[in-house]
Structure formats: C-alpha cells, structure tokens
Amino acid sequence: MEDSSMSQLLSSVLFLTMLLTTSAIPAASALTLRADLTHVDSGRGFTRWELASRMVARSRARAASLRHRGGAGNYYGQHPTTAPVAPGTVRHADTEYLIHFGIGTPRPHQVALTLDTGSDLVWTQCTPCLRCFAQPSPPFDPYASKTLYNVPCSDPSCANFTRTACLKESHLCLYVYGYGDGSITVGKVVRDTFTFKAPNGGTAVVVPNLSFGCGFDDTGLFNTNESGIAGFGRGPRSLPSQLKVGKFSHCFTSMLDDPSKSSPVFLGGTQDDLIRAHATGPVQSTPMPPHGNSTFYYLSFKGITVGKTRLPVDESVFAFKGDGTGGTFIDSGTGLTSFPTAVFDQLATAFKTQIRLPVVDASEVGGRLCFSLPDGTDEKKVPVPKLVFHFAGADMDLPRENYFYVYEADAFMCLMILDAEGDTTTIGNFQQQNMHIVYDVHNNKLLFAPAQCDKL
Ligand SMILES: *[C@@H]1O[C@H](CO)[C@@H](O)[C@H](O)[C@H]1NC(C)=O
Ligand SMILES: *[C@@H]1O[C@H](CO)[C@@H](O)[C@H](O)[C@H]1NC(C)=O
Ligand SMILES: *[C@@H]1O[C@H](CO)[C@@H](O)[C@H](O)[C@H]1NC(C)=O
Ligand SMILES: *[C@@H]1O[C@H](CO)[C@@H](O)[C@H](O)[C@H]1NC(C)=O
Numbered sequence: 461m462e463d464s465s466m467s468q469l470l471s472s473v474l475f476l477t478m479l480l481t482t483s484a485i486p487a488a489s490a491l492t493l494r495a496d497l498t499h500v501d502s503g504r505g506f507t508r509w510e511l512a513s514r515m516v517a518r519s520r521a522r523a524a525s526l527r528h529r530g531g532a533g534n535y536y537g538q539h540p541t542t543a544p545v546a547p548g549t550v551r552h553a554d555t556e557y558l559i560h561f562g563i564g565t566p567r568p569h570q571v572a573l574t575l576d577t578g579s580d581l582v583w584t585q586c587t588p589c590l591r592c593f594a595q596p597s598p599p600f601d602p603y604a605s606k607t608l609y610n611v612p613c614s615d616p617s618c619a620n621f622t623r624t625a626c627l628k629e630s631h632l633c634l635y636v637y638g639y640g641d642g643s644i645t646v647g648k649v650v651r652d653t654f655t656f657k658a659p660n661g662g663t664a665v666v667v668p669n670l671s672f673g674c675g676f677d678d679t680g681l682f683n684t685n686e687s688g689i690a691g692f693g694r695g696p697r698s699l700p701s702q703l704k705v706g707k708f709s710h711c712f713t714s715m716l717d718d719p720s721k722s723s724p725v726f727l728g729g730t731q732d733d734l735i736r737a738h739a740t741g742p743v744q745s746t747p748m749p750p751h752g753n754s755t756f757y758y759l760s761f762k763g764i765t766v767g768k769t770r771l772p773v774d775e776s777v778f779a780f781k782g783d784g785t786g787g788t789f790i791d792s793g794t795g796l797t798s799f800p801t802a803v804f805d806q807l808a809t810a811f812k813t814q815i816r817l818p819v820v821d822a823s824e825v826g827g828r829l830c831f832s833l834p835d836g837t838d839e840k841k842v843p844v845p846k847l848v849f850h851f852a853g854a855d856m857d858l859p860r861e862n863y864f865y866v867y868e869a870d871a872f873m874c875l876m877i878l879d880a881e882g883d884t885t886t887i888g889n890f891q892q893q894n895m896h897i898v899y900d901v902h903n904n905k906l907l908f909a910p911a912q913c914d915k916l
Contacts, residue, residue, distance in 0.1 A: 492729025564605030583673030643680025767845030
C-alpha cells in the first residue's frame with residue numbers, strides 16, 4: 461500500500477509538470493450560509509427494506525474501519541508520517557449524506573461531496589484525470605474557473621499531509637490523503653471560490669479563496685453519486701474551520717419514508733436563534749470537549765434508559781481512554797448508533813424483557829434485534845418502550861421512529877442500533893432524524909432539539 465501511494469504520487473508529479481496556471485483572487489470572510497444534503501440512496505429506487513439493510517451494512521463497515529483507526533485515535537496536525545493513511549481519518553464508502561455546492565467562477569461547477577465529520581480534507585475529482593472513479597456528472601475542470609489558483613508549498617493548507625511533494629519551478633503542492641478504509645486521493649492543493657445558498661433561499665453566498673484538493677488519482681471505495689469528500693472535522697482544513705464559522709448545524713429529514721427530501725446544513729450565523737425558531741421541544745446542550753488534536757466530535761455520554769429502567773452500565777464504558785481508544789462521538793458518516801458489546805447486550809435484554817413479542821432469528825435480519833408482530837397488528841399501536849440517551853447535562857428522548865423500524869409486509873420490527881464490536885460509542889444519523897443538531901465548535905458544546913426538518 462505504501463509503495464502504491466508513493467508511485468501514485470510520483471506519476472502525479474510527472475503528470476502535473478505540464479499543467480500549470482495561476483491567478484490572484486480577493487480575500488475571504490466568515491458568514492452564514494446554507495447547503496442542501498441528499499441521502500446517498502435517494503433517487504435510486506430502493507425499497508424501504510433495502511434502504512434499511514443498506515444502512516445497516518454501511519454502519520457495520522464504518523464501525524469496522526473505526527476499529528482499525530489504531531490506538532493513537534484520529535488526529536490532525538501530526539507530523540507527516542510515511543503511512544498511507546492520513547493522520548486520522550475514518551470513513552467508508554456509502555456514508556450517509558452528500559452536500560451540494562458550487563466551486564469556481566464565473567459558472568460555479570456543482571459538486572456532491574460526502575459530508576464527513578470524521579475527516580478534514582475537502583476534495584473533489586478534477587480533470588484531466590489520471591485515475592478517477594465514475595461519477596454522474598463530469599469532474600471539475602480547474603482550467604474552466606477564472607478564480608482557481610494552485611497553492612504554493614508555503615501555503616499553510618499544504619502542511620501535514622500524509623505525503624506531499626513540491627514541484628520546484630512551479631511550487632505546486634501535491635498531496636496524498638488516505639482514509640481508514642484504504643481509499644486514497646492524490647492531487648494538487650488549490651484555492652478557489654465556493655458558492656452556497658443563502659439561509660433563507662435569497663442571493664447566493666460567495667466565499668473566495670478556500671483551499672481544497674483537486675484529486676486526479678482517486679482510488680478505493682466511493683459512493684455512487686459522490687464526486688469527492690467534504691471534511692467537516694475539527695482540523696484546520698475542514699470546511700467549517702476554513703469558513704471560520706465556529707458553529708454549524710444539520711437537520712436530517714426522515715430517511716426511510718421519503719429519502720428524496722433534502723436536508724439542510726447551516727454554517728455560521730446565529731445558530732442559537734435558528735434552533736430556537738424551529739424547535740418543537742426543548743433545546744438542550746451538552747459539552748463537546750476536544751480530545752487533543754482529534755478530528756472527531758466527542759461527547760460525554762452517561763447512560764441509557766429503556767422504558768423505566770436505567771441500564772446498570774458504568775459510565776466509564778463510554779469514556780475516552782488515555783491511549784486514544786474508546787469514547788463517544790457523533791458522526792455524520794455513520795447511519796446507525798452503535799455501542800460496545802457489553803452495553804448493546806444490556807440494551808437488547810432490556811428491550812426483550814419489555815417488548816413481549818417473539819424475537820426473530822437474527823441471521824435472517826442481518827444480526828439485528830427484531831421482533832415479529834402478530835397478524836393484523838396496527839404497527840402504530842405496538843407498545844414500544846421509550847429510549848433516552850443521557851449525555852452530560854442533557855437527555856435525548858428519541859421518538860420511536862428513530863430507533864424502531866417496522867416492516868409492514870414482513871410483519872416484524874427491528875431495533876435500529878448496533879453492536880459496535882469494539883469499545884467506541886458512535887451516535888449515528890438515524891437517531892438524529894427530525895432533530896436540529898448544532899455543533900458549537902467554538903464553545904465546545906452540542907445543542908439539539910426536536911424539529912420538523914423538512915420545514916427548515
Ligand atoms: C488566500 O489565503 C492564503 C492563506 O491564508 C493567503 O496566503 C492568500 O494571501 C490569500 N489570497 C488572497 C487573494 O486573499
Ligand atoms: C444519484 O444519481 C442518480 C443518477 O444520476 C440520480 O437519479 C439520483 O437522484 C442521484 N441521487 C443523489 C442523492 O444525488
Ligand atoms: C499542521 O500542524 C500544526 C501543528 O499542530 C498546526 O498548527 C496547523 O494548524 C496544521 N495545519 C493543517 C493544515 O493541518
Ligand atoms: C497536537 O499536534 C502537535 C503537533 O504535531 C503536537 O505537538 C501535540 O503534542 C499534539 N497534541 C496532542 C494532545 O496530541
């Protein structure tokens with residue numbers, strides 16, 4: 461793998477020696493903006509059962525790549541290493557949401573990038589490609605943009621890549637960036653203007669001079685409809701960090717019932733007013749402390765209540781360990797929440813004891829905890845115990861459609877929570893449907909409130 465990333469870099473150096481342009485652009489500023497997210501599986505004709513099964517498979521794959529992140533955790537700002545995997549990046553293909561915005565001028569090129577709070581680099585495939593994966597629209601053509609320029613190696617955004625190479629005469633910064641699932645993007649670091657929607661649908665918001673990777677040798681596992689990845693992590697390279705917004709938020713519309721509805725993401729502005737204006741219940745807040753240089757958004761998780769029972773779990777099970785393992789984080793790249801095995805087993809036992817229905821053979825339903833429903837059951841009337849996630853200073857009382865899923869045709873219902881088969885707790889997207897979630901990175905806290913996301 462190391463050899464292949466090195467030869468990828470070398471062939472890219474040769475390739476690029478011939479392709480050079482530069483131009484100057486005006487300064488960037490911070491602001492409020494909106495972008496739309498589409499679910500990766502929208503518009504692809506999947507049934508509800510298929511959508512749910514695909515989500516489970518992706519969540520498992522993501523959990524597996526998390527287990528392989530190693531004891532050092534997921535860090536940015538390390539010294540460049542020789543390993544092909546960039547300092548701290550975990551993702552897996554078919555993560556959950558694509559963010560849409562425009563790059564370049566005078567006609568912004570629309571990109572669809574996987575929104576990934578588990579990594580930092582923003583990149584999109586560029587022409588001419590040495591090796592690009594298939595994407596529905598043509599890759600971005602950097603030469604078609606009047607404002608794009610190649611950053612010199614002295615640019616701060618050229619620092620801390622797994623590997624970089626400098627083309628001497630042109631001072632072009634070439635990067636190699638790898639992910640936990642073995643995917644690699646190789647390209648040049650450039651800066652250009654991004655175009656987003658205004659929060660209220662008014663005039664577009666144009667932000668000049670943002671740095672991103674123009675990937676022309678991209679290999680590994682990528683989504684059907686993505687053209688790259690938008691890192692939303694804590695590191696300096698991520699989109700929220702570059703925009704210096706300090707806060708961003710998302711509100712996921714119902715995933716399985718109408719996956720074609722887009723979900724909004726807001727960057728900057730008065731997020732506290734926004735969440736209050738749309739909340740259909742209390743707005744709560746919990747600390748989101750950084751752990752060293754970790755890219756992830758760690759939370760302080762305390763416990764779980766099922767029905768009237770608080771599970772007898774010591775909260776240290778959810779805590780971040782000194783060696784960089786464990787911990788609880790919220791992740792836009794994970795569909796279903798997963799808990800360490802011991803916690804998951806207790807959770808499953810609590811549901812089995814309280815839901816007095818036959819348990820379905822787990823192998824038939826992809827290892828999930830499912831119950832069969834008696835013939836002619838009105839699924840809305842099946843009593844389901846409530847589920848509360850206890851965070852430091854905040855209780856997330858989940859609506860039942862955020863943790864149980866009923867398959868009418870097959871007359872069974874399944875718990876949409878998984879065994880992490882590791883020591884990390886990941887709060888996934890399915891549990892965040894119709895909830896407005898504000899990442900207040902500046903003040904190290906997470907705000908959440910129930911909301912009707914399709915009304916935002
Ligand atoms: C763009 O940003 C880089 C890095 O902050 C800076 O060095 C450069 O002067 C900026 N360019 C313009 C035109 O603002
Ligand atoms: C994915 O691409 C297909 C075919 O181009 C399109 O019909 C579908 O709407 C796209 N889905 C998303 C989420 O963009
Ligand atoms: C590179 O690492 C240094 C030291 O941790 C940090 O200050 C800087 O912001 C990092 N830059 C990038 C682009 O990651
Ligand atoms: C963060 O990164 C910097 C630069 O590599 C390093 O000196 C520092 O020890 C790191 N901090 C932690 C807590 O890992």
